[in-house]
Amino acid sequence: MLNWFDKKVETPKINKGLQPNSQIVEQELIPNQKQIQVQQTSTPLLSDIEFQNIIIEERNKEILEISKEFVEINELMKSVNELVMTQGEVIDTIANNITTTKDNVDSGTKNIEKAEKSQKKTSDALIALAIGIATTVATVIVGIVIII
Numbered sequence: 001m002l003n004w005f006d007k008k009v010e011t012p013k014i015n016k017g018l019q020p021n022s023q024i025v026e027q028e029l030i031p032n033q034k035q036i037q038v039q040q041t042s043t044p045l046l047s048d049i050e051f052q053n054i055i056i057e058e059r060n061k062e063i064l065e066i067s068k069e070f071v072e073i074n075e076l077m078k079s080v081n082e083l084v085m086t087q088g089e090v091i092d093t094i095a096n097n098i099t100t101t102k103d104n105v106d107s108g109t110k111n112i113e114k115a116e117k118s119q120k121k122t123s124d125a126l127i128a129l130a131i132g133i134a135t136t137v138a139t140v141i142v143g144i145v146i147i148i
Helices: 048-147
Strands: 023-030 033-039
Touching: none
Parallel strands: none
Antiparallel strands: 023 033
């Protein structure tokens, strides 16, 4: 059975997939055994496939964000539609009230005109009655004065 320290350590090729500021460092793990590690001061160069995968992931995130925004816009449009429907009902009610008020005003105007005509006829009749009574009284008085 091989232990982890019995395995052969492969020396990596310098600058394969590494950036220019990478360093190769030997580190002693157990006496008489050395392991070569690559320490990098920045991120390693990405392969084309990894780079494309990262771009695809970013685009997917952007597409999901746009999709969420579309859902929000859809909800806003539904809210606006409900408001428009409610306001439409209120406007219809106001329009009906205006029509009813106009009809009532027209009816009231006709009633006032009838009342004026009736009042004129009544006042003309009262004047005629008053003249008739005055004439009758004058005639009676003249008749009494003549008799006396």
